[in-house]
Amino acid sequence: MKFFVDTADIADIKELAATGLLDGVTTNPSIIAKSGRDFLEVTKEICGIVDGPVSAEVIAMDHEGMMREAEILRKIADNVCIKVPLTIDGLKTCKALTNDGTKVNVTLCFSANQALLAAKAGASFISPFIGRHDDNGFDGLDLISDIRLIYDNYGFETEILAASIRHGVHVLECARIGADVMTAPPAVIKGLFKHVLTDKGLEQFAADWAKTGQSL
Ligand code: G3P
Secondary structure, eight states: EEEEEEEEOHHHHHHTTTOOOOOOOEOOOOOHHTSSOOOHHHHHEEEEEEEEOOEEEOSSSSSHHHHHHHHHHTTTEEEEEEEEESHHHHHHHHHHHHTTOEEEEEEEEEEEHHHHHHHHTTSSSSEEHHHHHTTTTHHHHHHHHHHHHHHHHHHHTOEEEBBBBHHHHHHHHHHHHOOOOEEEEEHHHHHHHHHHHHHHHHHHHHHHHHHHHHOO
């Protein structure tokens, strides 16, 4: 499963990229607003840190506007992936951009039927929002399972990018189901490294090593 980080925080992106485990970055207008940075400038900086796809989302609601914005965004770097919403105009834009070889991430997916439409429109990634689905009384992980089943039934190559991930259990279950990618906030990814028994074991080894009086 590929790991993307859902942030525009440069320090966090650099820290995770240094582990060698980071396969890409996702942003959205809320994340850009939170960064307090210029959209184009921060996206360019992120594209220079990671080799993998960096999702940058259009703001326009209509097809013509989305195409105009996509033109600006895809000039930022070769690894920019244009993020469009799951609407008729968004999928029309997805079709036009992917026909040209541009990578497209279709976002705000809350049903398996929507994911089917995105795959038919040639999306590179579909982003089902697990946490927000759970918040509204639905099972976000069931949504991932349904999309996996449908994509496998027809051999769609659109990658399932599990988004709106809130904790490690979401990551674990996405891996069990076979999501292609997961994107999570930095704190969730950093939390995956942690286990109380790892910390306890390290303390014990350090204490026992000190008793030997040896050094390397
Ligand atoms: O970037 C899309 C998605 O991951 C947003 O997550 O936590 O705002 O629901 P969240």
